[in-house]
Amino acid sequence: MTLKYLIQKEFLQIRRNAFIPRLIFIFPIMIMCVMPWVMNMEIKNIVVDVVDNDHSTLSSQLVHRIEASDYFIFHGEGPSYAQAMNDVESSKADIILEIPPHFERDMKRGEHPKVLIAANAVNGTKGNMGNAYLSSIVSQHMAEAAMSGGSIKTTAESAVSVLYLYNKNLNYKLFMIPSLMAILVMLMCGFLPALNIVGEKESGTIEAINVTPVRKVDFILAKLIPYWLIALVVMTVCFVLAWLVYGITSAGNLGLVYLLSMLLAFIFSGFGLVISNYNDTMQQAVFVMWFMVVCLMLLSGLFTPVRSMPHWAYLTTYVNPMHYFIDAVRTVFVRGGDFGCIAHQVLALSVIAVLMNAWAVYSYRKNS
Amino acid sequence: MKQFISFVIKETRHILRDKRTMLILFGMPVVMMLLFGFAISTDVRNVRTVIVLSSVDHQTQQKVEALGANEYFDILYKVNTPAEAELLIRRQKADIAIVFGQDFASKRSDIQVITDGADPNMAQMYANYATQILQQSKMNNPISAKLLFNPQMRSCYNFVPGIMGMLMMLICAMMTSISIVREKERGTMEVLLVSPIRPLMIIIAKAVPYLMLAFLILAAILLISKFILLVPIAGSLFWIVVVSGIYIMVALSLGLLISTVAKTQLVALLASAMMLMLPSILLSGMMFPVESMPVILQYVSAIMPPRYYISAMRKLLIMGVGIDKVMHEVCVLSLMAVVLLSAALLKFNKRLD
Numbered sequence: 001m002t003l004k005y006l007i008q009k010e011f012l013q014i015r016r017n018a019f020i021p022r023l024i025f026i027f028p029i030m031i032m033c034v035m036p037w038v039m040n041m042e043i044k045n046i047v048v049d050v051v052d053n054d055h056s057t058l059s060s061q062l063v064h065r066i067e068a069s070d071y072f073i074f075h076g077e078g079p080s081y082a083q084a085m086n087d088v089e090s091s092k093a094d095i096i097l098e099i100p101p102h103f104e105r106d107m108k109r110g111e112h113p114k115v116l117i118a119a120n121a122v123n124g125t126k127g128n129m130g131n132a133y134l135s136s137i138v139s140q141h142m143a144e145a146a147m148s149g150g151s152i153k154t155t156a157e158s159a160v161s162v163l164y165l166y167n168k169n170l171n172y173k174l175f176m177i178p179s180l181m182a183i184l185v186m187l188m189c190g191f192l193p194a195l196n197i198v199g200e201k202e203s204g205t206i207e208a209i210n211v212t213p214v215r216k217v218d219f220i221l222a223k224l225i226p227y228w229l230i231a232l233v234v235m236t237v238c239f240v241l242a243w244l245v246y247g248i249t250s251a252g253n254l255g256l257v258y259l260l261s262m263l264l265a266f267i268f269s270g271f272g273l274v275i276s277n278y279n280d281t282m283q284q285a286v287f288v289m290w291f292m293v294v295c296l297m298l299l300s301g302l303f304t305p306v307r308s309m310p311h312w313a314y315l316t317t318y319v320n321p322m323h324y325f326i327d328a329v330r331t332v333f334v335r336g337g338d339f340g341c342i343a344h345q346v347l348a349l350s351v352i353a354v355l356m357n358a359w360a361v362y363s364y365r366k367n368s
Numbered sequence: 369m370k371q372f373i374s375f376v377i378k379e380t381r382h383i384l385r386d387k388r389t390m391l392i393l394f395g396m397p398v399v400m401m402l403l404f405g406f407a408i409s410t411d412v413r414n415v416r417t418v419i420v421l422s423s424v425d426h427q428t429q430q431k432v433e434a435l436g437a438n439e440y441f442d443i444l445y446k447v448n449t450p451a452e453a454e455l456l457i458r459r460q461k462a463d464i465a466i467v468f469g470q471d472f473a474s475k476r477s478d479i480q481v482i483t484d485g486a487d488p489n490m491a492q493m494y495a496n497y498a499t500q501i502l503q504q505s506k507m508n509n510p511i512s513a514k515l516l517f518n519p520q521m522r523s524c525y526n527f528v529p530g531i532m533g534m535l536m537m538l539i540c541a542m543m544t545s546i547s548i549v550r551e552k553e554r555g556t557m558e559v560l561l562v563s564p565i566r567p568l569m570i571i572i573a574k575a576v577p578y579l580m581l582a583f584l585i586l587a588a589i590l591l592i593s594k595f596i597l598l599v600p601i602a603g604s605l606f607w608i609v610v611v612s613g614i615y616i617m618v619a620l621s622l623g624l625l626i627s628t629v630a631k632t633q634l635v636a637l638l639a640s641a642m643m644l645m646l647p648s649i650l651l652s653g654m655m656f657p658v659e660s661m662p663v664i665l666q667y668v669s670a671i672m673p674p675r676y677y678i679s680a681m682r683k684l685l686i687m688g689v690g691i692d693k694v695m696h697e698v699c700v701l702s703l704m705a706v707v708l709l710s711a712a713l714l715k716f717n718k719r720l721d
Contacts, residue, residue, distance in 0.1 A: 037662050038650050041489055045659045088516065089689040090696075091679065118514040122686050123657065124521030125410050125489055132496040135511050160479045160502050162495040165457060167485030175487050282634075287392070295399075298408055303655070304523075305490050307414045307463070313407035327460055334486040341459045 002214055006222030014226060020192070028184050028234050032241040035180055041303070042172040046130040048072045049084040049093040056104035062141050066097070071133050081116075088120050095119040095130045097138070107145055115142075166251065166335045173246050178329045179302040181238045181261065182322060186297070188234055189227045189265045191289055194272035196223060198285045201276075220361050224269045231265035232258070251336030260328050260342070263349040267321045270356035277363040296322045324348045371565045375573035382547065383577055393543070397535050397585050398592065404531050405524040405597040412493050418445040418453040420467040428468050431479075431502055435466065440497055450482065457484050464494045466502070517602075517687050528593045529681035530654030533674035535589065536582055536612070537619050537648050542640040544578050544623030549636040552627075571716060575620050582616045583609075602688025611684065611694065614701045615677040621708035622673075628715045648674040676700045 014020050048066055052059050067074040075093045078084040087093040098116040100106075106113040117134050121127030167174050200206040209219060235258060242248045250257055272289065279285040299313060300306070300322035306314060317323040328345035331337040339346075383389060419432055436443045445462060447453055453465035467480040481498050483491040518525045548571070551557040560570050586609070593599040601608070622644060630636035650656065651665065652674035658666055669675050680697035683689050691698070 035650075037665060039656055040660045041656055042660050043489065043657070089683070089687060090693040091683065115511050116514065117511055118516050120687075121515035121518040121521055121525075122682050123526045124518055124523055125493065126657065127515050127518065128496065128521055129489075129492055131513050131515065132492075132500075135513060138511055160481060160499045162481045162483070162499065164483055164485035164488075164491050164495075165454065167488060167491075170485055170488035170492065172488050284388070287388070295403065298403055304408050304410050305487060307416070308409045308411045309407050330486050331458065331460055335458045335484070337458050 003218050003222055006214065006218060007225055010222055010226045024188070024230055024233060025237065027188070028237045029241065031180055031184055032177075032238055033245060036173045036176050036246065039176050039180075039303075040172050041125070042170075043126050043129045044071065046072050046095055046126065046133075047075045047093045048134070049075050049078050049087050049096050051078050051081050051084050051096065051098040053101040054099050054103035058104040058107060058145055059099045062099065062138065065137060065141055066134070069133075069137060072130075085118075088118075093120075094126065095134060097134060107142065110146075171248075174248055174334055175330075177238075177242050177246070177248055178326060178333050181235065182264065182300075182302060182326055182329065183297065184234050184238065185231050185261050185264050186268050186293060186322070189231050190268040190272045190293060191286070192230070192272070193223055193227050193269050194276040194279075194285050194289050195282060197273060197276035198279060198282050201280060202282060216361055216364055220273060220357075220364060223273065224266075224357070224360075227269045228262065228265050231261060231269075235261045250333045252332035252338065256332045256339060256342065257329060259346070260325055260332070260349070263346065263353055264321065264325045266353040267349065267356050270353065270360040273360035274356065274363055277360070277365070296320055299323070301326055319352075321349060321352045324352075371563075372569055372573055375565060375570060376576050379547075379574050380577045383581070389543070393539060393581065393585070394588075396538070397531075397589055400531050400535065401528075401589060401592045401597070404527040405593070405599075408527065409523040410489065410493075411521065411523060412440050412490075412497055415441050415464055415494055415497075416462040417441045417443045418447060418456050418462045418465040419443055420447055420450050420453045420465055422448055422468075422470050431468075432466075434501055435498070438497075438501055441501075450480075453482065457482070463490075464498060466498060522599075524593075524597050525599055525686050526682075527654070528589075528597065528599050529678045529685055530652070532586070532589055532612075532681055533615070533652060533678040534645075534648055534654060535585060536616055536677070537622075537644055537674055539585060540578055540582050540616055540619035541623040541626065541644050542637070544575055544620055545626040545630065545636045545640055546633055547578075548574055548624070548627035549630050549633050553632055568713070568716070571624060575624065578623075579616060579620060582619075583612075586612050586616075599686070601685060603684035604691070607691045607694075608681070608684050611677070611680050611698060611701070614698065614705055615673065617705040618673045618701060618708060621705060621712045624712035625708060625715065628712065647672055651675070652678055654678055673701060673704050676704075 050063050050066065052063060063074075063077065066072055072095075075087065078087065078096075081096065081098055084093065084096045084098075088096060096116075096118045098118070100113050100115065103113045103115075115138050117131055117138070119127040119131040119134075164170060197206070200209070239250070239254065239257075271292075275289050275292070276285055279288060299309070299316055300320050301317070302322065306317050306323060309317075324345040328342040328349075331341050331345075335341075383393075417435065419435075421428055421432075432443065435441050441464075445453075445456060447456070450465065450467050453462070453467065456462040457465060463484055465482040467482060469478055469480075479502055481495050481502075483494050483498075485491045515521060548557075551560065561567060563570075565573075590601065590608075594601055623640070626636055626639050626643075630639055647668075648654070651658070651661075651669040652672050653669070654674070658669050658675065661669065676697040680694045680701070683694050683697075684691075
């Protein structure tokens, strides 16, 4: 019964705070409306420089083809490779296509003129993808030219077609929105409880609680339950905004996404309390929390695939709750998996949640 | 001059005696460099592959072997129907499926590559790699492709300049502003102001240790990136240091500006975190390319100093071009330095009146 009054007290405190109730609604809205536009690693607007040493019909057709492609921005035709290279070095162009002299003549003769593509690969993803797209345009063009000329016997080479599952238009927002949900739950349920308890420590009101017969478990639960409810509100805001603003809805059962985010909320609220139990000032707590959060976030596969990590870093994902969450939530939200697909992650998250909250209760000391 | 030096020594002692600040100042660059350099990568490797094969013949065998021999793809499963492969991908047991048509060799049917579009960039990269390998048998590929500056496509080439931009901002702007505001908050600023030294000198003396620290950390970052991450320093070291110097001036002026406005440490912390850190991570092109953003955000990013610094460092450090190619960035940064510094000094003088 004491629990009820304690929770009531927490809600009163949250409501009377000028800042937190606004934060709970405005922060998710801001994040969901702005971040998907910013956190966009989609590669587009690649600027191409063409060096046409042939100036034939065939080569100018190829140039037109590149101009027409909406993937590339055509920067211009340079007189020489060195000139084009100059553009790349001053970041005016990203990729160079050099058409060799006598390109058309050699094609007609059935020889194999070499077209050179040089991509700026400082951003490896961009360089690689630009290269692949330009290559496919060029080779398609050359294949068509060879076919119409009839100079090359069309060797029956099996074509390779590509199918992208679950996300046919390769919409980057569909990748980012589950990550943003994870970040929001983590920030809301991690930082707020940590600041809450440290705040009580700093203002000295925690002493008042410590002298009452309230049990440790009750006290901790009363601190946590409001933030679990806040997580529910935040997730709902996220779903509604994803649907309204981006037209993205869950492919799988929404209940499963709620289940996963509640588990994540359990973990991070417990984690926030653990940190607050070991730190005495707000500044300390914020720094420690921030550091942990950044590491957990970067090593979880929210932005980059965990499979690309070196082995030692990959091993850390076995204890990283964020990794299980993002894996499972993408499986449900994007790929439309059912419970069977995420059973393993749900189990792992539950275990971490139980351990984390047990640690929170254990590390809370009434005597200083 | 003697007074000035003793002020600098006092400030240096402040920094050295605060264990937590020291930890942040030196621990963070190292952790960030290692995390971004090693762990955060978009390199293609260990791609879990499913082969969908209804009948084994010589040709398919050859293709599967070519894939398996490749360092990027691990062939983990062989199944009979695409539906089974789809289930494996959905359960996150595999990333890509290669589907060979029935009677592949005799009928010359096509190959289909199915990838998991949940991560669009990686899906495209996987598909590109697989397509390349599967088509390898085709003689005389008419295109010779060249990846400039970063032939192995390591992602840390892209991240190192970004981390430099972020850390310099963090150390110079955030730490300077907090240290000045701390003196105000504790009231020790009054004590300093009644000392015979001129008020402007006090502020400059506060900035000097952070300036030196910033150069120290710059050296540390360059050493880590060269010897641990194996990112070559392609350009001239002299210009790298000069451009970094200008950027450090910009960051210090920003820190001073914040400190003249903020009344408490918490406000200074929040102001520098919200106004400097977040935009410099998100809008500067460090992780997320500026050209992919909507136009309005591109305009916002145009006033972010880290954007120009990161772009200049990418050119000088990774691409190794001459200083004439980064003139644009250098000019913008110098302009920002002049404007911010004079604003900070003006604001500071007013406050004393």
